[in-house]
Amino acid sequence: MKNSKLSRIVAAASALTLTLTLGACGTSGPQDTTASTGSPTFWALTGANESIIKPSIESWNEEHSDAPIKLDFFANDAYKTKVRTAIGAGEGPTLIHGWGGGVLKSYVDEGHVADLTEFLEENPEVKERYIPAVLNNGVIDGTTYALPYTGMQPVVLYYNKEVFDQIGAEPPQTWDELMELVPKFNEAGIAPFSLGGQSKWPNLMWFSYLVDRVGGPEVFQAILDGEEEAWSDPAVIEALSMIQDLVEADGFVNGFSSVAADGGADAALMYTGKAAMLLQGGWVYQTMKNDAPDFVSSGNLGYSTFPAVEGGEGDPENIVGNPSNFLSVSETATEEQKAAALEYLKDGVYSEEYTKNLVESGAIPPTVGAEDLLAESEDKDFLTQLYGMATGAPNFQLSWDQALSPEEGSAMLANLDRIFLGEITPEEFAETMNGTLGK
Incomplete structure (x- = not known):
């Protein structure tokens, strides 16, 4: 990772930590008191998205050898049990895979995930890449705590x-x-x-x-x-x-x-x-x-x-x-881990290579202006039909x-x-x- 870029992200993460510390005052829910150390971690699901996430992290780590992300995969049902237990104990991954909704709200209420407001204000291009209706599933009480990272489903x-x-x-x-x-x-x-x-x-x-x-x-x-x-x-x-x-x-x-x-x-x-x-x-x-x-x-x-x-x-x-799967950043992560996680959310997720691999796998990116990319895919009939279903639905529950x-x-x-x-x-x-x- 380039030193100047890492310094800016670390500074943002430090400010984020201060905001979260101040914001936690007066809350009634239990607060994490320990943070993991070492490389940032990412727990993802086995199955369809492995072919996108694994090469993405491998490529990312080659270019960011000073802050590599440790990736582990879990089956769906096993993950749901393991991650809630780990997060509750303050031992969850730096990048938390989720679906938004009530589970995300429970993490927010308990102070387990980071407020991404400042990150998005400093990087408006990140927010602008998403279809608003999909992005909204990572918003709790008007504040963004999670960002899409897979296809619309x-x-x-x-x-x-x-x-x-x-x-x-x-x-x-x-x-x-x-x-x-x-x-x-x-x-x-x-x-x-x-x-x-x-x-x-x-x-x-x-x-x-x-x-x-x-x-x-x-x-x-x-x-x-x-x-x-x-x-x-x-x-x-x-x-x-x-x-x-x-x-x-x-x-x-x-x-x-x-x-x-x-x-x-x-x-x-x-x-x-x-x-x-x-x-x-x-x-x-x-x-x-x-x-x-x-x-x-x-x-x-x-x-x-x-x-x-x-x-x-x-x-x-x-x-x-699922409008998409989402990634949150753990509040208990160190400043360095948060820095790497935020950098990955900014430049790793939905990069040109990432989005191309997503479409080639048969998935639909929840990003604006994806029609041309879908039309070039060998799966264009399926992808275009589902993209139309998702963007044209009166209600996507x-x-x-x-x-x-x-x-x-x-x-x-x-x-x-x-x-x-x-x-x-x-x-x-x-x-x-x-x-x-x-x-």
């Missing part, structure tokens, strides 16, 4: 065109059409839908889309706002009933509760023809490009929006998913387990798992979840 309906041709069907545009396809695929010996139920969070994609299609985004907003009995909204009950109807009709692959999404087993069932469809995030396209390139290049992969619900109040163009507080999100996933397994009724789900409101 709306949840889409993937399908295997070959098995659809086998039974002479078209992808469903409405919920009624979806339910009509279930017995047809079952009769052909093909599971209608793959589902990584063991991981639990894929179940949420069905729930959040159905609540939105039935009742509109206002239903979940009431839950976020902690309104009394918000989980008992009729749209929630109807969505849960529709899920159980689909399960009872054998809509999902046998043994779905033992299929893990982290290793891509749910996607494999779809691209090998054992299941016809898969509701999953945009990142799965990257996974399939890596694990099943012939399937992707053959033209047998189809993708569509989630079906409309006839008579529902939600706009069929609304989407759910962050995944509920991240939008909610960690406590409420965990309770929701656990009880939603019981809905899919038929262990509780929609009304029992609502009653239990109403007890978590505001926690």
